[in-house]
Amino acid sequence: MTMKTYRQALHDTLRAEMLRDENVFLMGEEIGVFEGSYKITAGLLAEFGEKRVKDTPIAEEGFTGAAIGAAMLGLRPVVEIMTINFSLLALDQIVNHAAKIYGMFGGQAKVPLVIRTPGGGGQQLGATHSQNIELYYAFVPGMKVVAPSTPADAKALLLAAIRDDDPVLFLENLALYNTKGEVPDEDRPAEIGRAKIAREGHDLTLIGYSRMAYIAKNVAETLAESEGLDIEVIDLMSLRPLDRETIINSVKKTHAAVVLEDDWLTYGIGAEIAATISDGAFDYLDAPVRRVAMAEVPMPYSKVLESAAMPTNDDVVSAIFQTLEAVGRRLKKVGQSHD
Amino acid sequence: MIEIKMPRLSDTMEEGAIASWHKHPGDRVEVGDVLVEIETDKATMDYEAYEAGTLSEILVSEGATVAIGTPIATLDDGKAGSDPSAPATESPVAAATASPTPLVTAPPAATVAAPVPAPPAHAVAPAHRGPDGQFASPLVRRLAREHDLDLSTVTGSGPGGRIIRADLNHLLSENPAPVAAPPVARATISTGPIVDEKRASQEITVSKARRVIARRLGESARTIPHFFVTTVADAEMLMEMRNDLNERAVAKGRPKISVNDLLIRASALALREHPEVNSSYLGDESSVMLVHNRVNIGVAVASKNGLVVPVIVDADRKSMGDISVEAKALAAQANGKGLSIDQMTGGTFTISNLGMFGVEEFTAIINPPEGAILAVGATTREAVVVGNQVLARRRMRFTLSADHRIIDGALAAQFLRTLAGMIEHPWRIVAADA
Numbered sequence: 001m002t003m004k005t006y007r008q009a010l011h012d013t014l015r016a017e018m019l020r021d022e023n024v025f026l027m028g029e030e031i032g033v034f035e036g037s038y039k040i041t042a043g044l045l046a047e048f049g050e051k052r053v054k055d056t057p058i059a060e061e062g063f064t065g066a067a068i069g070a071a072m073l074g075l076r077p078v079v080e081i082m083t084i085n086f087s088l089l090a091l092d093q094i095v096n097h098a099a100k101i102y103g104m105f106g107g108q109a110k111v112p113l114v115i116r117t118p119g120g121g122g123q124q125l126g127a128t129h130s131q132n133i134e135l136y137y138a139f140v141p142g143m144k145v146v147a148p149s150t151p152a153d154a155k156a157l158l159l160a161a162i163r164d165d166d167p168v169l170f171l172e173n174l175a176l177y178n179t180k181g182e183v184p185d186e187d188r189p190a191e192i193g194r195a196k197i198a199r200e201g202h203d204l205t206l207i208g209y210s211r212m213a214y215i216a217k218n219v220a221e222t223l224a225e226s227e228g229l230d231i232e233v234i235d236l237m238s239l240r241p242l243d244r245e246t247i248i249n250s251v252k253k254t255h256a257a258v259v260l261e262d263d264w265l266t267y268g269i270g271a272e273i274a275a276t277i278s279d280g281a282f283d284y285l286d287a288p289v290r291r292v293a294m295a296e297v298p299m300p301y302s303k304v305l306e307s308a309a310m311p312t313n314d315d316v317v318s319a320i321f322q323t324l325e326a327v328g329r330r331l332k333k334v335g336q337s338h339d
Numbered sequence: 340m341i342e343i344k345m346p347r348l349s350d351t352m353e354e355g356a357i358a359s360w361h362k363h364p365g366d367r368v369e370v371g372d373v374l375v376e377i378e379t380d381k382a383t384m385d386y387e388a389y390e391a392g393t394l395s396e397i398l399v400s401e402g403a404t405v406a407i408g409t410p411i412a413t414l415d416d417g418k419a420g421s422d423p424s425a426p427a428t429e430s431p432v433a434a435a436t437a438s439p440t441p442l443v444t445a446p447p448a449a450t451v452a453a454p455v456p457a458p459p460a461h462a463v464a465p466a467h468r469g470p471d472g473q474f475a476s477p478l479v480r481r482l483a484r485e486h487d488l489d490l491s492t493v494t495g496s497g498p499g500g501r502i503i504r505a506d507l508n509h510l511l512s513e514n515p516a517p518v519a520a521p522p523v524a525r526a527t528i529s530t531g532p533i534v535d536e537k538r539a540s541q542e543i544t545v546s547k548a549r550r551v552i553a554r555r556l557g558e559s560a561r562t563i564p565h566f567f568v569t570t571v572a573d574a575e576m577l578m579e580m581r582n583d584l585n586e587r588a589v590a591k592g593r594p595k596i597s598v599n600d601l602l603i604r605a606s607a608l609a610l611r612e613h614p615e616v617n618s619s620y621l622g623d624e625s626s627v628m629l630v631h632n633r634v635n636i637g638v639a640v641a642s643k644n645g646l647v648v649p650v651i652v653d654a655d656r657k658s659m660g661d662i663s664v665e666a667k668a669l670a671a672q673a674n675g676k677g678l679s680i681d682q683m684t685g686g687t688f689t690i691s692n693l694g695m696f697g698v699e700e701f702t703a704i705i706n707p708p709e710g711a712i713l714a715v716g717a718t719t720r721e722a723v724v725v726g727n728q729v730l731a732r733r734r735m736r737f738t739l740s741a742d743h744r745i746i747d748g749a750l751a752a753q754f755l756r757t758l759a760g761m762i763e764h765p766w767r768i769v770a771a772d773a
Binding site: 284293327328 | 478479
């Protein structure tokens with residue numbers, strides 16, 4: 001085990017995979033000379049050369065399409081799209097080509113492509129650069145979408161994504177790059193499509209992914225200390241395939257659930273989770289499933305407004321308290337700060 | 340101001356009578372206080388307050404009967420206005436999602452809320468409740484099914500009066516999990532460790548069905564003042580008629596008619612003649628008893644799945660052949676996939692027959708809320724004095740257990756005389772208008 005940041009875990013894993021398999025190569029804007037907008041590819045151009053680390057023009061549709069072609073012919077491209085917002089420019093390549101080629105051509109060509117891209121707000125980057133639109137890709141059969149919340153999971157999921165024969169959208173998060181954690185030294189890929197019980201508990205199931213899984217764990221630990229609550233936290237890890245079994249089994253045990261998402265509430269990922277719970281654990285629910293999501297506005301630029309729009313620890317605590325009160329728990333500190 | 344309405348306290352209730360008011364105008368009312376006693380078709384029940392406040396007005400006085408949903412009182416909760424259908428206060432999510440143009444004029448708030456705001460508590464006045472009388476969480480409904488709990492006795496403490504898991508603690512400790520309950524009610528020796536060496540006792544799980552039987556029979560034996568009247572009837576002609584009928588039945592490929600089938604119809608006809616026996620006592624608080632105009636005969640069946648009592652509805656209006664076919668079908672179903680609740684409820688009188696085991700006579704415990712039960716013994720040959728001769732005659736003994744609160748000895752005796760008369764003149768059983 002080595003303590004490192006989420007950023008460092010990504011960097012080290014990319015490098016290790018390039019060393020392991022010479023078919024693995026990187027493409028993206030400013031990833032070479034500039035070493036990446038978020039420095040994930042620092043030092044890799046110098047180490048592996050221009051053939052393995054390709055700086056591209058500002059043309060997401062073009063370089064994503066080129067990567068799909070390379071993948072079909074046997075290479076294992078890892079594309080960096082600077083933020084998920086820019087992936088909209090490659091939407092046709094991802095949705096209509098990467099996701100569909102395997103099925104449309106009867107399995108004659110595979111697309112072992114990884115698109116690494118960070119989402120999330122909170123950096124005052126404005127409405128067009130602060131989105132959480134991974135849902136667009138999780139919606140599409142043929143895609144896989146994974147979203148690690150810890151440095152260790154970042155490594156395990158990136159290993160799995162690069163070695164997977166299907167196109168994988170690998171969701172990073174701007175707010176997580178500097179978070180630290182122990183990362184196993186072993187080469188142990190995650191199983192894509194398997195959620196993780198990040199914390200075991202009996203009082204309520206708290207479900208999140210990426211940044212909201214991080215917040216979920218913090219809130220659960222805080223409430224364990226301050227209120228003696230025993231909250232189970234599920235880190236989804238993968239949005240497609242979705243591990244419905246883990247979610248359902250947990251709710252069967254706790255009888256209540258709160259779903260956290262950084263995207264918008266309406267038609268969001270929380271809606272899919274809530275429907276999953278309704279399908280699989282209806283007879284075990286003692287209270288309605290609650291969702292915590294971003295305000296239904298384009299992300300404001302103003303720091304004050306941006307903070308108000310994003311779901312916070314307090315929002316999560318208040319949803320948990322409302323749900324627990326609905327199942328008869330008497331709690332004293334509703335709405336108080338637990339940041 | 341909150342309107343309190345006549346609640347639906349049972350599935351069949353259509354109207355209720357105010358038995359007595361426990362609170363009077365001006366009285367302070369806390370949640371859970373008994374407001375009023377309401378008399379229904381089944382029982383008199385306490386009705387508790389779901390909201391705190393001051394009782395401001397009684398709209399229906401004691402003794403009066405009104406339909407479900409009729410306002411019976413008003414409760415002042417300190418809030419102006421009295422429209423229970425007014426929408427709940429708009430929640431942040433409603434505000435956030437209602438606006439099609441997401442232009443921000445106030446600081447946006449992260450969306451935290453249930454999709455639909457919880458209804459205000461007074462919106463859950465009885466008239467707004469679900470068919471079962473109150474809302475219950477899916478978990479509660481499942482537990483109620485599995486543990487055979489009566490949710491109508493539970494007051495919900497969740498949002499809007501919803502019954503939640505925490506409200507069942509008391510009931511669940513009384514009806515522990517039926518996990519691993521064997522499908523057979525009968526004890527099967529071989530499970531469980533020896534818990535008492537001296538008696539070599541083993542713990543055998545009591546099935547859910549058996550627990551219900553135990554509870555109901557215990558209640559019946561403890562609370563109903565039973566008395567027993569036994570009579571004997573000459574069954575020679577009954578047996579001859581049955582043999583004759585069955586010869587024809589066999590020839591035509593129809594099922595044979597049993598002695599019990601004949602007794603079902605005979606009892607039904609006797610009940611029509613003595614409707615006071617076809618009745619139910621409603622409890623000491625009730626000023627009325629019920630006399631049932633339909634004759635629905637329950638037949639105790641020792642099925643493979645335990646003791647069950649399927650009901651033959653309108654047994655006084657069905658032909659002998661129909662009763663025979665129906666009784667056999669019900670018994671087969673009881674031994675097979677099991678009977679539906681509907682097939683086991685609504686009885687007005689029960690027959691228990693142990694004649695096939697050679698039992699000559701016995702007494703049975705009344706199956707509440709019925710008023711009486713008939714225990715039928717075997718048809719045996721006895722030495723009987725007829726005129727100046729001692730003859731061997733087939734005779735049958737039967738004992739009526741009756742609820743003395745509504746049935747007196749003379750009535751029981753008259754009923755048995757009618758029944759014995761039909762057994763001794765069995766054409767009355769088949770010939771009476773069917």
